[in-house]
Amino acid sequence: MTDAINTERLALRPWNDSDVDFVYDLYSRWVVQRFIGNEPAVMESRSEAVDRLERFKALDHPVHGIWAVTRKEDGLPVGTLLLKPIPASGEEPLEPSSDVEIGWHFHPDHWGNGFASEAATAVLEHAFAGGLPQVVAVTNPANEASQSVCRRLGMEHRGLSKKYYNAQCELFVIGNPALAAD
Numbered sequence: 001m002t003d004a005i006n007t008e009r010l011a012l013r014p015w016n017d018s019d020v021d022f023v024y025d026l027y028s029r030w031v032v033q034r035f036i037g038n039e040p041a042v043m044e045s046r047s048e049a050v051d052r053l054e055r056f057k058a059l060d061h062p063v064h065g066i067w068a069v070t071r072k073e074d075g076l077p078v079g080t081l082l083l084k085p086i087p088a089s090g091e092e093p094l095e096p097s098s099d100v101e102i103g104w105h106f107h108p109d110h111w112g113n114g115f116a117s118e119a120a121t122a123v124l125e126h127a128f129a130g131g132l133p134q135v136v137a138v139t140n141p142a143n144e145a146s147q148s149v150c151r152r153l154g155m156e157h158r159g160l161s162k163k164y165y166n167a168q169c170e171l172f173v174i175g176n177p178a179l180a181a182d
Contacts, residue, residue, distance in 0.1 A: 024049035063130035079106030138169035
């Protein structure tokens with residue numbers, strides 16, 4: 001797992017075992033899950049949260065990561081920020097593509113504070129400093145809030161795509177500005 005990333009208001013850090021109740025609370029909410037996956041479903045047990053937390057912690061890469069997003073002022077977890085290879089559409093189980101996606105899931109109590117944009121901006125800076133040539137984001141076509149975050153990040157909307165997750169998604173792409181200058 002990559003190191004912690006700090007912004008003005010947020011600390012993005014590796015997940016801890018003590019975060020399991022937050023993970024369960026976040027992913028057991030329909031309002032959070034409704035746009036995730038082809039067949040959205042809420043987490044139904046704490047053991048699912050333990051499994052998800054272990055998957056979060058298992059990503060060991062110098063650039064990619066799945067971070068717990070916390071408020072600096074009090075350490076309160078507010079969401080998840082991910083930067084990882086995105087699964088290409090195809091035969092199940094889906095295999096990671098060579099593309100890297102950025103994504104976020106925030107607790108509804110913390111929506112509307114700009115946390116997703118702030119955390120994602122910092123992770124994009126981290127991704128590009130780590131040499132990634134571009135980063136993609138995909139959203140459910142109905143997820144206008146996440147599409148707005150993509151636009152605030154400066155991501156280019158590429159329209160509907162079925163390239164990832166065996167799903168029709170709105171595709172956004174941003175290139176590494178250091179490479180564009182070359």
